[in-house]
Amino acid sequence: MGRWEPGASSRLREAALALYLERGFEQTMVADIAERAGVTARTFFRHFADKREVLFDGASELEELSVAALDAAPATASALDAVAAALDAVAGMVGGDREFARTRQTVIMANADLRERELIKLASMSAVLADRLRRRGIDDAEASLATETGVAVFRVAYERWINATEDHDLRDVIRETLARLRALTAAG
Amino acid sequence: MGRWEPGASSRLREAALALYLERGFEQTMVADIAERAGVTARTFFRHFADKREVLFDGASELEELSVAALDAAPATASALDAVAAALDAVAGMVGGDREFARTRQTVIMANADLRERELIKLASMSAVLADRLRRRGIDDAEASLATETGVAVFRVAYERWINATEDHDLRDVIRETLARLRALTAAG
């Protein structure tokens, strides 16, 4: 398209991840990332809304994927089962490369701003999924409760999956965690 | 203490809330807040770590309160019941002034940065509570799952409470929501 090396986005993404990992998020300046990617700082902000977004720009695809999976769930499925289907789809996409997930998580967990961003992405997904549940005729509060709970399950499962010594399938960990939740709530 | 009017913190807090409500968070500059409070911008940052924190600085007290409530729960209580006790304590503190909660929520929901901060405060509380559960001998994953789920319940209940036409007791709404969660997970 332009006179420059193509793939500025990917180069910026890689440069940012590498630098965030090497010296930490705060210690990395946008100018550094841009320089390593061979562009100017202004160009960085044309590709990513802010310094954090470079680690989260896959979230919208993930959101679409999860919505599709939820919509594909049978109409007879319970609210929680529909959410489980969505989580399964997300896990299929995120659970492929555990090594990558681990380093990404290392970077994110090392910085509060990045943790905040991670949380709001999940919250956004929860909101979108809840909206789809409502369109299925599910009660307002019940829809929110189902997706918020589902996201809680995902969060716990994801962390377990990342920190486990053995390499399980993320989808299995999610299923186990969901079963555990059922036991937990039944016990009371 | 000083030669100036005392209570700079509260004045800054009030000024900030008022301005965030009047013209929005982003449109409000720290200099404006400081001016309305009769101090300089530099002083604002001595009282609050950043522009958002002025709306969340009660969180640490809330965290301590919740921990105390959880620790006070009987040793025989289930993980979820202990978390419920903590939520009950939190609700007792934030559930007092619904009008204030509503305006505060209006400000927060109008801005993504503020929503992020809100999320991480709850996540932090979840992490702290999970740690206390672990000290009770509760399994690692189970502890996280219980507190994350509890926070999910709180979030949904809080929103319902704020948007309800009638003025219920937040603690009751939480109890109802928790009961609903049990039904939801049992149904699957």
Next chain:
DNA sequence: GCCGGTGATGTCATCAGGTGACATCACCCT
């Protein structure tokens, strides 16, 4: 009653994140 310590504040300088406006240049299409 004076006197130095203390703590909150003011002042100044500076940096980093982020944005708008405009110029530039390769590529494509006609």
Next chain:
DNA sequence: AGGGTGATGTCACCTGATGACATCACCGGC
């Protein structure tokens, strides 16, 4: 060949945030 298009560079600027240092009222001891 020439104009349109889109990505980039360049420049100016604002705002959030922080460090260093000065200042001044209050407090306790002498």
